[in-house]
Amino acid sequence: MEINPAVTFKHDRTVMYAKRPKVLIVGAGLGGLTLGMILQKTDIPYEIIERASEVKPLGAGIVINCTVTPAFKQCGIYDEFVSISKALDTINISNEERGIEFVIADNEDPAKRYGTGSRLITRPKLYDLLLRQVPPERIHMSKKVLSTHQGGNGVLVRCADGSEYEGDILVGADGAYSAVRQNLYSQLNKDNRLPASDALPLPFTNVCLVGQTRPLTAAEFPDLEKANCQFYNTLSKDTPYAWMTLTTKENTVCFLVIQFLTTETSKDNDAFRNSEWGPEAAQAMSEEVRHFPIISGGSNGGEKLTLGDLFDLAPKEYMSKVMLEEKVFKTWYDCRTVLLGDACHKLNPSGGAGATNALHDAIVLANYIHALPDHPITDEIEAAFKAYQDERIKWVQSAFETSQTFRNMVDKGAKARITRFVMKNLPGWAFSKFEERMFSNRPQIYFLPRDETEVTMKPAYQPSLYAGRAKETTVTTTASASPAVAVV
Structure with missing residues (x-):
């Protein structure tokens, strides 16, 4: 198969059969399944490729807060989510004598301020809920990725069992040691286009x-x-x-x-x-x-x-x-490949934001993929990926800093003692400001009916909420070939 012949060709959408870009999602974790759940509500074809042979019910509890629930409501899973989760309104900081040092709690009704409060759900229950939103035939298990290839004409994934998958967009949602990222970074490094920090091992x-x-x-x-x-x-x-x-x-x-x-x-x-x-x-x-x-x-x-x-x-x-x-990578995409969740930002779980940010990634990326025209060329796909990273990076950096604060609070040494003292004595108004910063980003899916729940704290501006598809009339473009990738 030849992914991208080194030619330049006319890309005239007025004479092409309407074709939505096919998305290959590597990784059937929470982020990959959320992206699949959202794409399932569109006319965009997709396949999910998972390394594991079966889903293991590992992990503990996950806190899902108001920043995710608007999208859950849009996708029609919020009520079931509530039925299998428990409201979480306080965190008790205790000592080894079983005494309570201080309590982190909401000063006001979170439902009134943000639409919903936070809830605790076990990882297996959340996984099962998301898994049931994706048709079984869309998920391919026991598919260990060996190589990925991309170019102006598409993407190709080769697996250890000899199977191959072709598409137009490749999403790496396969965790902290992402095979997609490793393949992508290997090529970028050969081309001298990989930032030095991205080549370092995960700390x-x-x-x-x-x-x-x-x-x-x-x-x-x-x-x-x-x-x-x-x-x-x-x-x-x-x-x-x-x-x-x-x-x-x-x-x-x-x-x-x-x-x-x-x-x-x-x-x-x-x-x-x-x-x-x-x-x-x-x-x-x-x-x-x-x-x-x-x-x-x-x-x-x-x-x-x-x-x-x-x-x-x-x-x-x-x-x-x-x-x-703990790391936020600088490179999230190149050509037709893009990363999501732990594959591009790994957060310390002390802040409870890792899963939440993976879900946010899926929402925003789905918006920009949906906004692509039929038969998108590489430049258009890369522009969508750039918009996705530009929108997400400030929120990821903020979540990273918050997770560092919570990690410092439970860590050892002088910095930890200072952090605990500050948290213990934080005035109510200051805690509200801290909370507002964490909960202001509440992304929604632009092509589904909006969650219009009345709140006193409006969500922050979300660029992808207005990403709608461009009108396709007589658009004619010249598609310059990306670096040729010949796959034999």
């Missing part, structure tokens, strides 16, 4: 143990009786750890344990860098932290529960050890 300062228990009774964990999610973030004085517990709608308890790495312990964990999420690496870490105290909301014995009690109640295959890389 990491933490590792994390995540999981959730089986469904429990209130006798086993009293806080499960409470209607809202009970979120405790416990800070250790003498050990390089912080840990969180959250109650869910399914009467499970999610847990997340963060280990802050030193130079030496970073070396110990470096071999784990490229491994997949899974239970194999979790056992050793769980043994190190099982004596850490937690708050269950009960009295006497209930208050004396430890992380080990939760580990013993958790299916081992659902526990995993993960890397906490």
Whole structure:
């Protein structure tokens, strides 16, 4: 197959059969599925290519806030999302003596201000909800990407099983160690077009143990009786750890344990860098932290529960050890390839913004893809990708800084103590301003009916909300060939 012959040709849309660009999405994670869900509501053809052979219900809880719910309403999944999630209005910062240091909470009704409040949902439940919005025939499992190729005529993905996929646009939504990004950056590096910082390995300062228990009774964990999610973030004085517990709608308890790495312990964990999420690496870490105290909301014995009690109640295959890389890449796209979510920005989970920003990426990128004309040429596709990055980058940088603030709050040393002091003593008006900055970006899908919920805090201006498709009458362009890519 020849992706792009080195020729120049007339691109006359008045004589071409109307053809919407076909989108290949590599990665069936939350971001990839959200993009698929949105494209499913258009006339744009797409395919999702996933490396895994099956979906594993790994991970703990995900906080979905008001910045995502307008799009959920547009896609018709908000009511079901509410039914399988739990309202989250406070975060309790606690100590190893099970005392509450301070509480982070809304000062005003978030539904009135922003349309909805924040909710806690388990990753498996959110994944299943999004997965059901995409027809099964659109998702191709067990497809490990070996190579990607692009040029003026299209894109080609080759997989380890010998299968190939052709399209017009390639979206890399395949995580922090994205195969799409690696292929893209390899070519850019050969062409001396890759920024030096993008060629560096992903930095990491933490590792994390995540999981959730089986469904429990209130006798086993009293806080499960409470209607809202009970979120405790416990800070250790003498050990390089912080840990969180959250109650869910399914009467499970999610847990997340963060280990802050030193130079030496970073070396110990470096071999784990490229491994997949899974239970194999979790056992050793769980043994190190099982004596850490937690708050269950009960009295006497209930208050004396430890992380080990939760580990013993958790299916081992659902526990995993993960890397906490942190980086915002400079290069998000080139030619017909574009990156989404962790593939282009990896945020520390302390700020709870990683999944949210992947969903935001999908919304904005879908808007710009939908706005493309029929038979888009490479220059038009690149212009759409540039608009996507230009719109998203300031919000991603802000989320990155916020995640750094929350990471500093649970970290060790003087900076952490100062951050906790500031958060503990932050005036209500100042916290409201901080919250407004986090929640002002509430993107919507321009080609679906708008969510017109009345709010007192209007959302920030969203360029892609006005990206509509250009009229196609007698447009005739000369399509200059991008660097030729001959694929044999």
